[in-house]
Amino acid sequence: MKKTDSEAVRVDALEKRFGSFIAVNKISFSVRRGEIFGFLGPNGAGKSTTIRMLCGIITPTAGSGHIAGFDIFTQSEEIKQSIGYMSQKFSLYEDMTPFENIRFYLGIYNVAENQWKDRTEWVLEMAQLKDFRHRLTRELPQGWRQRLALGCAMLHQPGIIFLDEPTSGVDPITRRRFWAFIEELTHQSVTVFVTTHYMDEARHCHRLVMINEGRIVISGKPDEIVKAQFPDRSDADLNDVFITLMTRKNA
Numbered sequence: 001m002k003k004t005d006s007e008a009v010r011v012d013a014l015e016k017r018f019g020s021f022i023a024v025n026k027i028s029f030s031v032r033r034g035e036i037f038g039f040l041g042p043n044g045a046g047k048s049t050t051i052r053m054l055c056g057i058i059t060p061t062a063g064s065g066h067i068a069g070f071d072i073f074t075q076s077e078e079i080k081q082s083i084g085y086m087s088q089k090f091s092l093y094e095d096m097t098p099f100e101n102i103r104f105y106l107g108i109y110n111v112a113e114n115q116w117k118d119r120t121e122w123v124l125e126m127a128q129l130k131d132f133r134h135r136l137t138r139e140l141p142q143g144w145r146q147r148l149a150l151g152c153a154m155l156h157q158p159g160i161i162f163l164d165e166p167t168s169g170v171d172p173i174t175r176r177r178f179w180a181f182i183e184e185l186t187h188q189s190v191t192v193f194v195t196t197h198y199m200d201e202a203r204h205c206h207r208l209v210m211i212n213e214g215r216i217v218i219s220g221k222p223d224e225i226v227k228a229q230f231p232d233r234s235d236a237d238l239n240d241v242f243i244t245l246m247t248r249k250n251a
Helices: 047-054 076-082 098-108 113-126 142-153 172-187 222-229 238-246
Strands: 007-018 021-032 036-040 062-067 083-086 160-164 191-195 207-212 215-220
Touching (some): 007 191, 036 047, 047 160, 047 191, 083 142, 098 113, 142 160, 142 172, 172 191, 207 238
Parallel strands (some): 036 207, 160 191
Antiparallel strands (some): 007 021, 207 215
């Protein structure tokens, strides 16, 4: 499959093996620039392994892929500087304050020092932490820390951001605010690649891929996926699709 300028992500027959275990089994898909792309599956399905390959953290075993125009095999450092990445495990330093975390990541992402003040204030405002900038991060509620992590991942204004279960463990109000911010990003032509276990969140995605046992089992727009799986059920939703496909063993 040939990559086009309208695509932020393109992978073809991507595979990752750990010894004899196949974590990701020759998957192919693309993500258009400026869309919210959902990547769904149960624990152990291969979601996080796929994201780590796309982000240049681990090298694939086989296949091909490009992220923001960079090759995932040979240009991992360029990829890391071009994307934002928020892992499912809290990735900031809890013994540092929000202000100190922001300054640390400004350096990691090589943001020009003349932008540090503006970018710092932008994150603190977005995360609603202006009055808590000097409190230890470990003392902040989970939802606040997640907002801070998202802000730090956006410090260098990447065109693509990968969010690995960004709202895990946070309250419904914080989840709603997260998704409002994610939708704002797409209005700025930012591409959002997100994993989630919440099917009500998945409805916000423009397109979805569901993966099980390392293989893609279905892809498409949320409504189209539901209709394809349950053409005769008006009450069916993504939860029904997810449960049906994730309990079906791959051949």
